[in-house]
Structure formats: structure tokens, C-alpha cells
Ligand SMILES: Nc1nc2c(c(=O)[nH]1)N[C@H]1C(S)=C(S)[C@@H](COP(=O)(O)O)O[C@H]1N2
């Protein structure tokens with residue numbers, strides 16, 4: 001067992017040690033947290049100055065984008081420390097401002113209704129006792145991760161690359177719950193609803209739907225734990241949907257209501273929001289109009305440097321380890337390649353432990369510069385279908401699905 005595994009194992013033991021892990025849920029005034037003005041961080045684009053805050057419940061040293069509803073980003077150095085993103089550093093994104101500041105695990109119910117044979121209302125204990133435990137490691141990435149790098153700039157949360165995180169999710173398969181309730185033959189979609197709401201009643205509830213076959217694929221799950229502990233409130237306590245390989249907009253938090261539908265969901269958040277240009281990289285020209293749009297769906301491969309910052313100086317002739325993280329998106333990761341000469345030549349990076357096809361994976365490569373000057377380091381990932389990250393960035397008005405090859409300029413002296 002390496003250190004990371006041991007840590008997870010201990011966390012898991014702690015979790016298995018008692019249902020007490022699900023028994024927390026009251027916080028004082030968490031959602032109006034004021035920033036701790038002492039620490040700040042500069043994200044690498046114009047207007048990227050941000051405050052680091054520990055004022056939100058169960059969160060420490062995270063990047064504040066917006067207080068209410070919360071938008072908080074993971075500082076990128078966290079990703080150098082391991083492939084599991086700690087819960088207290090994990091990014092947070094909510095659309096609506098009326099978020100419960102406490103959820104009582106004793107009275108909480110998860111309802112399953114609609115086109116089912118029997119309507120059910122499950123307690124957290126039911127989930128723990130009546131259904132097999134299911135676990136998967138998967139990357140949770142916001143559709144708008146890296147939006148701040150779009151050129152020309154686009155409106156929306158100005159994230160750098162930290163609107164993502166990787167965790168081991170524990171809970172139950174959605175399939176098991178739907179089969180328990182009994183899906184009727186004419187079902188087409190399943191809709192998920194959380195406990196959050198807008199401040200005025202006219203605001204549409206945040207609900208997302210999945211096709212029935214997807215919902216029943218045996219991988220889509222309902223998590224009650226993240227990295228071996230109850231979900232932090234802001235990451236969806238007590239339950240959230242986990243949709244491996246799909247953008248996080250589908251990962252409905254504080255999930256309390258599942259409705260099986262016999263016609264396609266027409267609600268705002270499924271039918272009108274989170275649409276992308278209907279082409280592989282969600283790519284159009286600024287100003288382009290009249291193109292077909294479809295709901296955002298599966299994630300593309302990405303790779304990042306975690307131990308090299310732009311502008312650092314490397315010693316001439318001194319071997320250096322370059323490392324980072326990568327993931328395959330919907331399909332697993334096949335390979336990561338590294339270039340230390342601006343993409344003229346590429347070497348295959350070595351990969352760290354494999355925690356499954358939806359997980360982050362660490363990569364490592366060696367660099368040894370023989371000439372001084374400015375060098376461009378690049379990294380690119382290929383998934384198991386042979387799909388590689390593109391050389392040119394995509395663009396769309398919502399700033400979704402960035403996955404361009406990452407590069408960083410360093411100097412050698
Ligand atoms: N109930 C609810 N679930 C939600 C959202 C929301 O606004 N309300 N936002 C979604 C979006 S767009 C993202 S990116 C992820 C963020 O997950 P996290 O806050 O746990 O990182 O939650 C998803 N689930």
C-alpha cells in the first residue's frame with residue numbers, strides 16, 4: 001500500500017466505523033462567509049486577482065470567486081500533492097442562492113416517483129442497509145473549467161483550471177434504486193432535483209435529467225461519501241448524483257427527488273441551459289450564429305503541469321522531474337506525452353497508479369536542458385479511443401469544454 005492508499009484505507013475505516021459519519025450537518029451562517037482578506041492569489045489571466053478564503057464551512061484555503069451563491073476554486077498546487085483532491089480544498093459551484101445551511105440526516109428522505117411501479121421514500125439508513133455499497137473514483141469537472149483562458153473572453157465564472165477535482169465516491173448505484181422502485185416500460189428520462197432554490201419563486205429549480213439507459217448503466221450512482229467521509233455540505237450533503245465521465249452539471253447536489261419521466265424533460269436547466277455547439281470540441285467562431293446546439297455531455301481528455309509555473313528558471317544541464325495530472329474524460333487515459341521543445345519532439349511520460357478509467361492519474365517525465373534560453377514545455381493526453389487533446393483552443397460563447405494542449409514557458413540559465 002502506498003501512502004495515498006493507506007490514507008484512503010484509514011479514511012474508509014473511519015467511515016465504516018459508524019453511521020456517525022453521516023450524522024453531521026449544522027453550520028453557523030456558512031453561506032455568507034466573508035473572505036479572509038489576508039491571503040490572495042493571482043490566476044494567470046487579466047483580472048485574475050483573487051482572495052484565498054477559509055471562511056466557508058469545511059473548506060480551507062480555497063479561491064473565492066463569488067460568495068452567494070458560492071463559487072470557489074481549488075488552488076492548482078493542491079493537484080501536485082496527490083490524485084485525490086482533499087474535501088476541504090475541493091471546488092464548489094452553485095447556481096441558486098437559497099441553499100440549506102443544514103440538513104437533518106434523521107428526517108432527510110430521497111423520493112423516487114413518476115413512471116415507476118411503486119413510489120418510494122428512502123432514509124439515509126435505507127441507502128446504507130438495503131442496497132449494495134458501490135464505489136468509483138471519478139473526476140468532477142465543471143463545464144466551464146478554465147473559462148478565464150478563453151480568448152476573446154466570455155462571461156461567466158472566471159475559473160482558471162481549478163474547477164475540477166478527483167474523489168473516491170461511495171454510495172449506491174442509481175440502477176439499484178430504480179429497479180427497487182420499478183421503472184415502467186415507457187420511461188425515457190430520469191430527472192434529478194436538489195434541495196436548493198432561487199430566492200424568488202419564479203427562478204426555475206436546478207434540475208437535470210439523464211436518458212433512461214444512461215441512468216440504468218450501473219455506473220451512475222448516488223454518493224453519500226467522498227474520499228471516505230460524508231460529503232461536505234457545499235459539495236452536496238447528504239447525497240449527490242455522480243455521473244462518471246460526464247461534466248459536473250449533471251452531478252446534482254443535495255439530491256432529494258428522482259422522477260422517472262415518460263417524455264423528454266423540458267425544464268429550463270436541462271432543455272435551455274448548458275447547450276454547446278453540436279460539434280466534437282464545441283467550437284465556433286466568435287460572433288458565429290445559427291449553429292445547432294445540443295446539451296453538454298461527456299468529458300474530453302486533459303493533462304496539466306502541477307510542479308512547473310510559468311516563468312520559473314531551470315539550471316542548465318541539471319536533470320529535473322516534471323510532473324502533473326491527466327485524465328481521459330469519458331474514456332480512460334491511454335498515454336501522456338511531454339515536450340520540452342515547444343512540441344517539436346515528444347516523449348511518453350510514465351504514469352502513476354491507476355485508480356480506474358474516470359480518475360486523475362499522475363504523470364512524470366524527465367527534462368535536462370542543454371542550451372540556455374526560453375523553452376516551451378507542453379503536455380498532451382490521449383484517451384483509449386486514440387483521441388488526443390487539440391493544439392488549438394476551442395471557443396464558444398459560454399466558455400465550455402476547454403481542453404487545448406497545455407504549455408508553459410520556462411527559462412534555462
Ligand atoms: N443542487 C445543485 N446541484 C448542482 C449544482 C447546483 O447549482 N445545484 N451545480 C452543478 C454544477 S454546474 C457543478 S460544476 C457541480 C459542482 O460540484 P461541486 O460544487 O461539488 O464541486 O455541481 C452541480 N450540481
Ligand SMILES: [Mo]
Nearest residue numbers: 093142143249
Ligand atoms: Mo458547472
